[in-house]
Amino acid sequence: MNRFAIVVCCLLLLTLNAAHAQDASTTIDQTIADIFEQWSEESEQVPDYQTFYEELQFLAENPINLNQTSREELSKMLFLSDIQVENILAYLYQYGPMENIYELQLVEGLDMTDIRRMLPFVVVRKGKTTPDKIYCYDVLNYGKNELYLMFNRDVETRQGYRMIVSTVEDSISRGKNYLGSPWYHSAKYRFHFKDRILAGLTCEKDAGESFFGSAHKGYDSYSGYLQMNRFGIFKTIVLGDFRANFGQGLVMKSDFSMGKSSYVLNVVSRNEGLKKFSSTDEYNYFRGGGATIQLTENWETSFFYSNKMIDADTAGGFFSSIYKTGYHRTENELIKKHTIRQQVAGGNISWRLLWLQTGFTFVHTIFDRALVPEKTTYNHFYFSGKNQNTAGWNYRIHWQKMNFFGEAAVTNNFHPAFLNGFTLSPISLVNLVAVYRYYSPDYDTFYASALSETSRINNESGLYVGAEINPVKKWKISAYADSYRFQWPKYGIDAPSVGKDYLFQTDFAASRRLSMYWRFRHSNKPGNILQDSSIMPVIEIVKKNSLRYQLSYSYENFSFKTVAEGNMVQKGKKAGYTYGLTAYQDLTYAFAFLPLKIDFRYQFFDAVAYENRLYAYEKDVLYAFSIPMYYGAGSRYYLNLKYELNRQFSLWFKIAQTVYADDREEIGSGKEKIFGNKITDVKFLLRCNF
Amino acid sequence: MKKMLCLLLIASTASQVFSQISSVLPVSSSIAGTSVANTGVRTEFQNPAMLGYAEFSEIGIQHENRFALSELSTNSFQTLLSTNAVNADFSFSYFGYSLYHEMMAGMGFGRNFSDKFALGVRFNYYMAYFSASNSYRGALLPQIGLSYRFSSIFSLGFSTFNPFQTNIKTDFTQKRISSIFSLGTEYYFSPELVWLTQIDREISSNYRLATGFEYQILQQISLKLGAYNAGYLVPCVGCGMCWNHFVLNINCELHPLLGVNSFAGLRYVFSR
Numbered sequence: 036m037n038r039f040a041i042v043v044c045c046l047l048l049l050t051l052n053a054a055h056a057q058d059a060s061t062t063i064d065q066t067i068a069d070i071f072e073q074w075s076e077e078s079e080q081v082p083d084y085q086t087f088y089e090e091l092q093f094l095a096e097n098p099i100n101l102n103q104t105s106r107e108e109l110s111k112m113l114f115l116s117d118i119q120v121e122n123i124l125a126y127l128y129q130y131g132p133m134e135n136i137y138e139l140q141l142v143e144g145l146d147m148t149d150i151r152r153m154l155p156f157v158v159v160r161k162g163k164t165t166p167d168k169i170y171c172y173d174v175l176n177y178g179k180n181e182l183y184l185m186f187n188r189d190v191e192t193r194q195g196y197r198m199i200v201s202t203v204e205d206s207i208s209r210g211k212n213y214l215g216s217p218w219y220h221s222a223k224y225r226f227h228f229k230d231r232i233l234a235g236l237t238c239e240k241d242a243g244e245s246f247f248g249s250a251h252k253g254y255d256s257y258s259g260y261l262q263m264n265r266f267g268i269f270k271t272i273v274l275g276d277f278r279a280n281f282g283q284g285l286v287m288k289s290d291f292s293m294g295k296s297s298y299v300l301n302v303v304s305r306n307e308g309l310k311k312f313s314s315t316d317e318y319n320y321f322r323g324g325g326a327t328i329q330l331t332e333n334w335e336t337s338f339f340y341s342n343k344m345i346d347a348d349t350a351g352g353f354f355s356s357i358y359k360t361g362y363h364r365t366e367n368e369l370i371k372k373h374t375i376r377q378q379v380a381g382g383n384i385s386w387r388l389l390w391l392q393t394g395f396t397f398v399h400t401i402f403d404r405a406l407v408p409e410k411t412t413y414n415h416f417y418f419s420g421k422n423q424n425t426a427g428w429n430y431r432i433h434w435q436k437m438n439f440f441g442e443a444a445v446t447n448n449f450h451p452a453f454l455n456g457f458t459l460s461p462i463s464l465v466n467l468v469a470v471y472r473y474y475s476p477d478y479d480t481f482y483a484s485a486l487s488e489t490s491r492i493n494n495e496s497g498l499y500v501g502a503e504i505n506p507v508k509k510w511k512i513s514a515y516a517d518s519y520r521f522q523w524p525k526y527g528i529d530a531p532s533v534g535k536d537y538l539f540q541t542d543f544a545a546s547r548r549l550s551m552y553w554r555f556r557h558s559n560k561p562g563n564i565l566q567d568s569s570i571m572p573v574i575e576i577v578k579k580n581s582l583r584y585q586l587s588y589s590y591e592n593f594s595f596k597t598v599a600e601g602n603m604v605q606k607g608k609k610a611g612y613t614y615g616l617t618a619y620q621d622l623t624y625a626f627a628f629l630p631l632k633i634d635f636r637y638q639f640f641d642a643v644a645y646e647n648r649l650y651a652y653e654k655d656v657l658y659a660f661s662i663p664m665y666y667g668a669g670s671r672y673y674l675n676l677k678y679e680l681n682r683q684f685s686l687w688f689k690i691a692q693t694v695y696a697d698d699r700e701e702i703g704s705g706k707e708k709i710f711g712n713k714i715t716d717v718k719f720l721l722r723c724n725f
Numbered sequence: 726m727k728k729m730l731c732l733l734l735i736a737s738t739a740s741q742v743f744s745q746i747s748s749v750l751p752v753s754s755s756i757a758g759t760s761v762a763n764t765g766v767r768t769e770f771q772n773p774a775m776l777g778y779a780e781f782s783e784i785g786i787q788h789e790n791r792f793a794l795s796e797l798s799t800n801s802f803q804t805l806l807s808t809n810a811v812n813a814d815f816s817f818s819y820f821g822y823s824l825y826h827e828m829m830a831g832m833g834f835g836r837n838f839s840d841k842f843a844l845g846v847r848f849n850y851y852m853a854y855f856s857a858s859n860s861y862r863g864a865l866l867p868q869i870g871l872s873y874r875f876s877s878i879f880s881l882g883f884s885t886f887n888p889f890q891t892n893i894k895t896d897f898t899q900k901r902i903s904s905i906f907s908l909g910t911e912y913y914f915s916p917e918l919v920w921l922t923q924i925d926r927e928i929s930s931n932y933r934l935a936t937g938f939e940y941q942i943l944q945q946i947s948l949k950l951g952a953y954n955a956g957y958l959v960p961c962v963g964c965g966m967c968w969n970h971f972v973l974n975i976n977c978e979l980h981p982l983l984g985v986n987s988f989a990g991l992r993y994v995f996s997r
Contacts, residue, residue: 076817428805549875576844586843586881588873588875590838590839590841590842591838591839593838593842595842595871595873597883597908599908607737616926616932618906618908618924618926620871620885620908622844622871626876637869637885637888637906639906639926641926668928669890669928670888670890670904670906670928672888672889692889694890696890696904696928696929697929698929
């Protein structure tokens, strides 16, 4: 009995200890989640949350010393605009090192919300520090190891997992079904020693993929990396899987890009160079090695080589498109697995002064078979062949209160792409940005990612203008206007067309506990109107107006969020309006004397047509993100739990269910079809630090 | 028989008309059903977070009549126990007549957190009589509520009833039970005049937008005026009276097709 009591007491003490330790990590997690939510809400492309989270989490563990920082380092805080980064650097240049962190309030263009968001990621230390020598003993004894195990599945059975009872077509039917279990599973191992040595291994099996069987001997996908920073003249060395980002992204940006979002000033790409790839994305990365060398104080060069197999249908000896989903669940999908060898070699050389930064990027891509897209009107100019060269020149100039930036790029068919812009802060309360882009219809490269209406960087020209104004204390107004033109037909748009996109947001931060915003967005997007009788393509403008109100409120360990959002869509001038509406209530509670945090949401949605579909970011287990799409009528609710057992082990559990109330008898289609009107998703994640 | 058919016809029409808020929930004593953010009123089966604001124990009964037909009446009562830690209530309602009736009993808990916000949850057991199978069928229908008080004059309320969209199935039929999301505000222009707004969404019905004003003319008497729209406009009037420990609320609303709905509720507040 005594022994039992001692064990219980020890467990209780461990739990209480963990409860206190979780405060800081909870704040950082919450900060990262808030930033990601705001960024992804109005983004056309959903950013890679795993990379996003890992980078900010790493930054929280290795905060930036503001007295010894650079533009490149500050740019890692993705929520800061280019102007804000420049303002911090200008302040440090003008007034010297900061005495304490509260001096950030004196920097122009930083409001309290920005400073609060920065706090977990920055420190103020006096004196210059040089990189320490690294000893094996220190690496082995003081390096941090983390292991993540994640499981996920739907409770309902999808059509692809059902046993098909057939006599004649038995073998054909089996060939079309999923080969594996409905469990998604991933295992990640991470190691880092300060910010100098980073290593990791990621293994993943998607739902429907077999684990051990004729098709797989273990996981479907493996990915590993080693990154070393500041080793002699080497600024960075990466081996294994990595990503590369140079200039404004017209030539090379395999990472997530800054697109149109409610962070209206954050459309300027950040030159991050080479860095590890640690996500579970099965396409958008390089496999090989690379290095960045600091040649002199102002000159820097990077080079890399990648050799990896990619997925494609190679029937006929060539391939028409790259299969990017990473799913290998059926025999048909497995046939496409790793059929094409892609080699990519490239480099960048940059010259940096205090007021000027310029660089040149070159990339050469080789496939072992020819890419021959099936020719239709919209893809007439898409790349075809085995080899592609892409080169680009980028610049950034800081002059008084203005920053000019841009990039010019060209592929080996000599068709160009340009992006030029400036940011301006005429007075501390007003920040402006303007970007003009021109991407030729013939400009088509594989790893470009920049400001664009669509995910493909070609066949587009446009002007983007954004402004952020702090008219009075606690209030902020953000707005952007984007006007674009497609010179050639696009997918789903069978003629040259123009479009417009406007966003207006007002934020009110009444106090640290209470904040709210109103957001209005209007877009005129071109689209095909299906008319059987017409010979010529008919393009109509799809008008969409959406309005969103969000209220966030916190008190002690509770936090609440109430959101109401609606939209109206008109497809063509003669058509009527259709509407979509959603509202939800979030409740979060972090127990004071237990290392447990609970998130709960109840939401209803009602979107009459597909064009009225709604998205809502929701909290998830660590490293996972969820922005489900809502179409039809129904409700959704979830419960998300985080429990920190002790300093070594943490658990996450999430259960979410969507129930449709529009009399549908099945959800989804094909092998993803579920019979019934409910879909339930369960996730479990275990983290072990050692 | 004719009478029965007429009743069934009216009942089915009424249930269609009232599809925006099912008769499963009794109407509230707030004007135009704007109770979700009304911090001053406790009513049977309304936002359970409001239980948290009760300073004293209460007991109440209420009667709601639709279109002057005794068969379309809901009777309900509530006992509310106020304690230092958490306030609890027990509510019961009965709707219908011998061939068709529904009953619901619920146990609710609400707590006010430092007057900043209140949280509440209620566990309801709903039971309906099906004459075709001569049997009762029931289901557990939870109710969750929240109210935040941003200042002494403005608060916001949220509640959901039957969030999991539970339905009742018999061998012959399936009865759909409403699943309701409600969001509302309360704003005090002065200590005497309060403005209430509310939006309700029954998951497979129309939206219901409601608004109302309640004005305290004298310490004992208040007047209420409001309206709601659920595809048609329904004006509402009411009054409230209190003397000693008793509080009486009387509300009426005029449906454009079916006539008058009336409501009366009497409460006894302990230790005021």
